[in-house]
Amino acid sequence: MSEGQHVDTIEYFLQDIEHHGRNERTAAAYRRVLSEYETFLQERFDTTPPAASYRDCMAWIHEMRSTHSESTVATYASYLNRFYSYLERVGHAEENPMTVVLEEMNETIESNPTRRDITLAEMRAFVADVRHPLHRAIIVLLLKTGLRAGELCNLDLIDCHLAHGAKDWQPRAHIAGRPDSLFISTEHTYGEESGGEQRTASNKRKRETVIPIDEEVKRALVQWLAIRPDTPSNPGGQTPEPLFVGTADNWGERLTPKIVHHVVTSYAADRGWYRTGGGAAENVTPHYFRHFFTTHLRDRTGDRGIVQYLRGDVASDVIDTYTHNWGNRVRDTYLEHIYTISG
Structure with a gap:
């Protein structure tokens, strides 16, 4: 797409939102944000908005955070998300790269979105269909720990302590x-x-967190480790080995949030739980699993503090109690109440 064409793409989008009744002030805000984004892409990556990748979008969000408040960044992200949804709808982009970016952001555009209500029995049936050891380990871990996709990608082998013979690292x-x-x-x-x-995702936590894993999670991890490829880009073990690496085009390379998102949504789409262009109310994504974990564990334990600790949320000083009393306050409570998802 030429320079003139992609300028027209922005103009066509602006005309589209005007036709949908947006006022001049809103259209001007969209124009300013998209123009700044376009300039950023040209200067930083020598690319255009229709050709931008998830990583390009994430880099722009990271840049915005250095000069704007989180609420402003969230608003700008919503503008960009709508723009890319338009490009995808009219055939000027194969996918919306902001879908994964919004999963990674700590801000939620919808303050309290209504989400699809999936029962534990339905989720067990969903997991039963996941046979690939990598995919199963990803989905089981997200469902039973509340990790963000980026946090899962950032895990190194040394961040995992398994009481099992499959472990050969300290x-x-x-x-x-x-x-x-x-x-x-x-x-x-x-x-x-x-x-x-260089990391492709951020850990959003304000506190270091030790998360217990039960036999079900451990079994999924052991099955994954049995087939985990070696890491080709780490000669002599100079850097920490990633826990999760690719088994397809990115063989042996650390997973990215985009890959995790694709894994989850592919299985969700097969069950009618994900639709391109759908919102939080209907789509099952890695972030939905965090919501599922929070809701079910909080209801089972009645202990909001433990759930906040496991999620890595900033809470009151009571969190320090869980940090220093991890064994019989966090681990025992977790193991007693965490649900099973293998039937």
Whole structure:
């Protein structure tokens, strides 16, 4: 698409929102934001909006966060999401790259979105159809820990302490004395180097979190580790080995949130739980699994504080109690109340 064509694409979009009754002030806001975004893409990546990738969009969001409030960034992201939904609808883009970006953002455009109500029995039937060890490990872990997709991608082998013979690495000191647990760091940020590599996702947590895993999660991880490819880009073990790597085109490379999103939504689409262009009310995505985990575990335990701790939310000082009393307050409560999803 030529320069003139992609300028017209923005103009056509602006005409479209005007035809739908948006006032001049709103149209002007869209024009300003899209123009700034277009300039950013040209200067940073020498590309155009229709050709931009998920990573390009995420880089722009990261740039905006350095100069704007989170609420403003969320508004700008909603503008960009609507623009790409338009491009996808009229055939000027194969997909909406902002779909995954919005999954990664800490801000929610809808304050309290109504979500599809999936029962535990329905979710078990969904998981039963997932046979690929990597896909199953991803989905089971997201459903039973409340991790964000980016946090899952950022996990290294040393962040996982399994009491099982499949483990042949030393877990980091934070979990060395806590078998069957995961360590979620606060240090990883999109586009910045961490652990010797540039990260493709951010961990949104304000606190380091140790998350217990039960036998069901451990079984899924062990089955995945049995077929996990070696990492080709880590000669001599100079950087931490990622826990989850690709088994297709990106063989042996660390997973990205876009891949995780694709894995989840592909299975969800097969069950009629995901539709391109659908919103939070109908689509099942990695973020939906976080919602599912929160709702079910909170209802089972009646302990909002433990759920906040596991999610990595910023809460009151009571969270310190869970941090220092992890064994019999967090782990025991989790193991007693966490649901099974294998039938």
